[in-house]
Amino acid sequence: MAVKLSTIRQAFHLLKNIDFEQLGRLSEKIDLPKVMATVGKMNDQQLSGLMRMLQSSGGERKKELPPVNGDFYDLSGMLSPEDRALQLKVREFMESEVQPIVNEHWVKSDFPFQLLPKLAALDICGSTYEGYGGIQSSFLMEGIITMEIARVDCSMATFFGVQSGLAMGSIYLLGSEEQKKEWLPGMQRLEKIGAFGLTEPEVGSGAAGGLTTTAKRDGDTWILNGQKKWIGNATFADVLVIWARDVDDNEVKGFLVKKDTPGFSVEKMHDKMALRIVQNGVITLKDCVVEEKDRLQHANSFKDTAKVLRMTRAGVAWLAVGCARGAYENALAYTQKRKQFGRPIGSFQLIQNHLVEMLSNLTAMQTMVYRLSELQDEGRLEDEHASIAKVFCSLRTRDIVSRAREVMGGNGILLEYNVARFVADAEAIYSYEGTKEINSLIVGRAITGFSAFV
Incomplete structure (x- = not known):
């Protein structure tokens, strides 16, 4: 033949x-x-x-591996070209400017102030606050920005959340027009830094009715006394939103306290195991005099405070997604390169099982927060919507970072491989903006009609 x-x-x-x-x-x-x-x-x-x-x-041809991408359902493909471009702009900034120096600052527990002008140039702070400078975007886009920042470093995402969310948000939602004009443009440009003082040394979850920091009206001024703890940005903030209980009507009220106000002092907290770049402080207020014009004019009870927390709690859920995505993508890239027994460890069944479980949780988290922000943009966000996302995403993030550390073996505890930071930071995310238990009770009250709070 x-x-x-x-x-x-x-x-x-x-x-x-x-x-x-x-x-x-x-x-x-x-x-x-x-x-x-x-x-x-x-x-x-x-x-x-x-x-x-x-x-x-x-071995004549090197196997072409799939790209490392935690967006398995291509949610980014649903964005407009402009929003997608902004997402990639933030990603490029985080990978080129923050990633190379983040571990050094994490070890030293100091803040990379040199990055603030470049972060300001992104024009992303306060993007949902209409009329006060900067680009205008949706809550969905703000969430994606938060995720992109946390994907590289959760501390920088927390700084962004305090500045753009808690501090600016308090002024935007509850401040007078004069207060908004005084503070929001400069804060949007990061020329003025803000902080949010609610938590106290002995009061965290019980802030609704148990604040020990007091405010006493004296003519056209208020006298503040008490302490605040765990306050992000406190050591270098220009203005701090301080929440205190009015001794006359027992209601929670908000005050804008400038850093040089007599009677105000702050001490940096040390020896944290998580979010080490965030500059948390203990604030002491001793006969601190604040003028009536610096009281948040539309903050008259804790229900008003809760409006700010509801808005920003959605952002914390996105931050958890970013933490989980960063851990997953670092772990996946590692398993494609790391060899044992003559083969990449990503080719082993048990490693693939870990990766798939991580990706499953991550994808569920992403779709949840995507819909959460859609509800927020539609004006339909309720406390329970934000709370269930915070509960689910912070829980699943803990699982994802644990598996990421596991597939990396001993290298998983070294900073140079990045996952160790995500493991530590996930513990802080799990607790702040409402613990699992408190947020669960908020959801439980909504679905049963019964309040289980003490």
């Missing part, structure tokens, strides 16, 4: 790289005429299979 020309070409291709010396050594081990006769009898399909086998075993 005549051999096809294509068959001859493929047979020649198999042997064309063998020189005469190699051919001589090969003939001592195998019957070359018999091999050629056998190859000559193969059809095109058999020869193609032989070629694939030889190329695979010989």
